[in-house]
Amino acid sequence: MATLIASRVHELTAQRRPFVHATVVRAQQPTSAVPGDDAVILADGSIEGFVGGVCAETSVRAAALDTLRDGKTLLLRVLPDGAASFPEAPGALVVVNPCLSGGAIEIFLRPMLPRPLLGVSGTATPIGAAVAELAAFLDLETTNPMAYAGASAVVVAGLGRDDEKAIRAALDAGVPLIALVASHTRSAAVLDALGLTDEERARVRPHAGLDIGARTHKEIALSVLAEIVKEIRTGVASAPAPAARSLLPISDISERSGNPAAGASARTVVDPVCGMRVVVGDDVPQAVVDGVEYWFCCVGCRDSFVAGR
Structure with missing residues (x-):
């Protein structure tokens, strides 16, 4: 076993x-x-x-x-x-x-729980390579370029190579946070050229990274990932947008109606006899009394409840 x-x-x-x-x-x-x-x-x-x-x-x-x-x-x-x-x-x-x-x-x-998934575009550049290396140290799981479904964030560090394509792919995959590594001027030009909606533009961080006075490639990578970690931990980038979710975020693994099926989250009820919490399922003792469904921790509680009605 x-x-x-x-x-x-x-x-x-x-x-x-x-x-x-x-x-x-x-x-x-x-x-x-x-x-x-x-x-x-x-x-x-x-x-x-x-x-x-x-x-x-x-x-x-x-x-x-x-x-x-x-x-x-x-x-x-x-x-x-x-x-x-x-x-x-x-x-x-x-x-x-x-x-x-x-x-x-x-x-x-x-x-x-699955490690946060990070997309990195531009791993051939020094900054992109540094982001990928530091991400592994931070226990972030990186994806293949353009395979962004389910990612919590994407770093676009192509430095002018396919940046627009990477941003579009991340937006279409529902990624909630896209960190563009570029100057303020080039960031504005890239975003203007894409013709984004207000909702899409809000998901892109132009000139990404916290201001730590970074100068080297590794320091820039550190500043970018520091911003991403901050937003993941504060809930902004905890999960992809609904259209692209491959997993339920932690907050959604909760009590819901209906019997659980593969891939669905479960709901819990209270055994009316002993007061225990019971997770509803096909193998859980259940009874319908006066048109109301009840679930029980064991057959004994169910039989006791039915006999008393």
């Missing part, structure tokens, strides 16, 4: 799909999970692998979606109702799961 999950982690990373890698790090008997068991949880709430029975999975699904939203790792402690807790661990999320068989487990959740 560990080999299969490791292969799946590699595959999902290569596909730039957001997911959570969950690993059981501690377990108390009786429980079906043992330390080292692991799984991946996708943005639709589906689980591949094993981190415990169906009751534990319910808590893992909900917590995993939270980590996809904020990008932070989490130690999830799942305790049966009325059980003595593990020794304190600062930063752990404790959930009481009334349908556990009596054991308690701790699961480390690590959200795996």
Whole structure:
């Protein structure tokens, strides 16, 4: 199982799909999970692998979606109702799961989000080459020239070679931030020649880069990437424009209506019996009572609810 999950982690990373890698790090008997068991949880709430029975999975699904939203790792402690807790661990999320068989487990959740994608046009120029080199150091993933779909930003550093073509390609791909490396005068001429709409022009940064008094090619690259990192972190360039999105931004991996399908995000509801958060899905116990749909953490809660109505 560990080999299969490791292969799946590699595959999902290569596909730039957001997911959570969950690993059981501690377990108390009786429980079906043992330390080292692991799984991946996708943005639709589906689980591949094993981190415990169906009751534990319910808590893992909900917590995993939270980590996809904020990008932070989490130690999830799942305790049966009325059980003595593990020794304190600062930063752990404790959930009481009334349908556990009596054991308690701790699961480390690590959200795996795609690295920001950066397009670089003009890698044959000294500045373009420096941008590509520094981008790798900053853990930005670079794309092939003109393959800009899904990019958070594009640096146009052709210094007069195909700059207009690169800008047009980036705009058509929905890239939210296009950094043009050029003087103020040439930047104005390039943008005027393109005949851009107001919306398109707002996405282009003429004479890109923060003012750090840069002189060398590497310093110019630093100033350009500093501006891009700033805008990515402040949300301006966190994701491509809607027409070109290949991935949901973190803020969109949230609670939505409808059953989750491959590639869709999931929604969570509250089990009306035990109060647990439940991720809606085809394999989740469900019942329709008086025309209203309800979902439950386990079959026991569902049967109890239906019997009481």
